[in-house]
Amino acid sequence: MEHAIQLISIFSAAMAVSFGAIGPALGEGRAVAAAMDAIARQPDSAGTVSRTLFVGLAMIETMAIYALVVALLVLFANPFVK
Amino acid sequence: MIHSPLETKALFHVGPVAVTEAVIITWVIMAALVGFAIAVTCRLSAVPSKKQTVLELFVGAIDDQIRSTMQVEPGPYRALIGTIFIFILVANWSSLIPGVEPPTAHLETDAAWAAIVFCATIFYGVRTRGLAGYLRTFTEPTWIMIPLNIVEQITRIFSLIVRLFGNIMSGVFIGAIVLSLAGLFVPIPFMALDVLTGAIQAYIFTVLAMVFIGAAVAQEPQESPTSQKGK
Secondary structure: OHHHHHHHHHHHHHHHHHHHOHHHHHHHHHHHHHHHHHHHHOHHHHHHHHHHHHHHHHHHHHHHHHHHHHHHHHHHOOOOOO | OOOOOOOOOEEEEEOOEEEEHHHHHHHHHHHHHHHHHHHHHOOOOOOOOHHHHHHHHHHHHHHHHHHHHHOOOOHHHHHHHHHHHHHHHHHHHHHHOOOOOOHHHOHHHHHHHHHHHHHHHHHHHHHHHHHHHHHHHHHOOOHHHHHHHHHHHHHHHHHHHHHHHHHHHHHHHHHHHHHHHHOOOOOHHHHHHHHHHHHHHHHHHHHHHHHHHHHHHOOOOOOOOOOOOOO
């Protein structure tokens, strides 16, 4: 039983990160594409756009980080193991 | 085996209080920052020296950020916001010193900072609007939103904790994994990326703290583009 829970934990940690990374990856792609478009249209506002872009990217990336934290919880702080 | 990033080992105990490595590093950073501040500000003059010019430039940059994000005069918020930014920046970058693990890579430090931001939000909100006025902001736009607004207060603070913790901890963790897989000098590009991540996360934590406090003290509720991202 212990063994099965550990196996499932490792598998579900991998699933959490792999599927949790899909959404933020698509979102970041869209954000960068939009920012590139904006900079290409108005090169003067490149500073403001890229600063806002960095903040926005870190916000989007947080979703993937949540998945990572959940995966680490499952691996290292699993309440059902031991 | 890489040890779990979620648990910390106590180095020694002072009475009932366990002292971990993160606590010691936090205190060293605090002492360094306070010492630096005292050393730079003890000889202020009307005609600034080189050091004073750099300091004034830095304070001016923080003031500009507060003014543009919160739409208020920076006076009452400069100390809190500036301390949050400088401390988290130094803490994130302390991983560049060999053998030092950044205290922000532990959940406790981030939770402490988020708790400070949470209390500061309530404090400044009550001070600016009065208790009744602050509580009335929870009923906006309608009273049906009260539970949702209360939940938002808690979840955004929680996401503040996990965002900083996750980003910094994952940097340390990836460095450790690459070091154990590939060997010496290989993690250096990842550490360079960590420097960028650390600066951006310190900036984001500060900006979000400013947005939260700014939303609590804003005279008329206005839709700012950053206020919706705090989830």
